[in-house]
Amino acid sequence: MLKNYLKIFLKVATQNKLFTFLSLFGISLTIMFVMIFSMTFNKMVKGSGPEKDLKMMLFADHVKTESQGKNRSINTNFLSQSLCENYFKKVTSATITSMYRTDQWAFILNGKHYEKPYMMTDAEFWKVFGFHFLQGRPYTNEDIVNQNHCVVITQSIRNLFFGDEKDVLGKTIRVLQLQLTVTGVVEDPSSASQNISDGIFIPYTVMPWPYGQEPILGPYTVVFKANSKAQFPAIYKEVQDIITRLDRADDQWTITLQGPRNQFEKMMIGWDMSEDIASPIGKFMKYILWGLAFIFLPAVNLMALNFARIRERGEEIAVRKSFGANSGSLRGQFIFENLMLTLIGGVIGIILSFVMITLLGSSLSVPISGFDSVPVGFSFDLKIFGVALISCLIFGLFSGVLPAIRMSKMKPVIYLKGGEK
């Protein structure tokens, strides 16, 4: 039976080329955008390059202090150096713990103005994130303790500062009044990376945060890396216990910390104060609803096209009914045809999304998380395939079911009149 449906589908599709083209056009563009969006999202959550173990990481980067009473105030920020050093870096349930802060520096090179990010990190940073060293080595704990003026730079910074020079170890660059010696060169991190900036890395002890030291709030993020997700609850508990202890010891401020949270939660909740307690799943559902709305519009379009074409199939429907098709099998046939169409459109859409990402790459960005849009990324796995398939099914069913019901209810006799052929 499916063979028969398939034959009819192919014949009708090839005979009505304009319709087929128009519907495939709509479907494939829709699926292309769904794919680009979800692959970028997936890539960010999954991590790649230095963030390849992202799934094993939890981040503490959002602490809040509230004062009760007359001068009521709420402050939210990253973590202070002392909170990181004296408490979080001592969390024992994590396998490795690292702290870092990120900022921007502006400089002029060969008469041109640049603005680049830099990261101030500890030595464990290099164990948490798996950078590929093209040259040299990361700085060590000794470098941190001795406040050695060293720096690890990315490939693109090397090219910027040293041009064609290949061996740059031991050379110095000037960053924010500091003369820093290059100890290593790493490959550029992926542009989809949410935690690592593409620039230079300096021991955090070399340059303290210029805005003073506070006990709780500061500029640092702590990342806890585990060997297995089974450690996560223990890490979570240990961190929250620390916060509870600090909160009890401080009678002026109420201290709370969100998480530590994984990359998905970080992206879903972000820094929005009002969403402190909102569930990341809830936010994710909003994305799904937007996605559905996005599919909905072109699907309505295809539904209209399908309705307009019902009459074309009148004779066939009448014949099928005469020879024993019931309404259910006719509905099945037309839904099948529409699903075939959407699946073909889906395959084209997937291919288009690959082509788009390959051709345009990071110059194309999509608004996904937090502050601004994110360069598209390529990441195809079973989950993404599932998203594409489900999107196609939703598209196909939505645009196909109502026309199919209408078709199956047509009265056969009016299409079986005699007369000239």
Place this chain on the structure above:
Amino acid sequence: MIKLENISKTYRTRSVETLALDKINLEVKRGEFVSVMGPSGCGKSTLLNIIGLLDEPDQGKLQLEGNLITGYEDKKTAGMRNHLVGFIFQSFHLIKELDVYDNVELPLLYRKMPAAERKQRVVASLEQVGLSNRMYHYPSQMSGGQCQRAAIARAITGQPRIILADEPTGNLDSKVGHEVMGILTDLNKAGTTIVMVTHDESLAKETHRIIRLFDGRLVG
């Protein structure tokens, strides 16, 4: 066996009401070959459609092969059409996107039947109408007579007890018309009950009995 008691059918459009069939009483015995004649618009097609369960009467009782038709529930009527009757139309109504083989197989696809048996039946019925050499032709690639023979093959492939033919020779010249008539006569001799609408007096005379309709009523 086909039995109609007091069957009436009225078509209503916004402006007109047409009494297409008016209290028809008719019995066609098993193995009979009956022709239906009458002027255009007298209700011949309506009668056939009602017998074939493609249309629902407003009144009256219909019995098909001993089954009294009580309700017109979609699944049930579809199943009965599939098993009990085979339709032949004046303008063939082959599905133009499908080749002869697939067209003839159609009724069998709405049954649970193994592919091998379907194939055997399709081939047998195409042989029976002398069209086995055109199995993979499309309707557009065949003459009217060949199309009608394919349509007959489709009507008999499910081995129904009853064949309902609405002017099967209407679009054919008289020589080809007689060939088609020959096939129908052979089918009838093999035991199939046939009700055939025709305008051709000479063909009607070859059948067992002529039923005449006038303005929705049986006459003569």
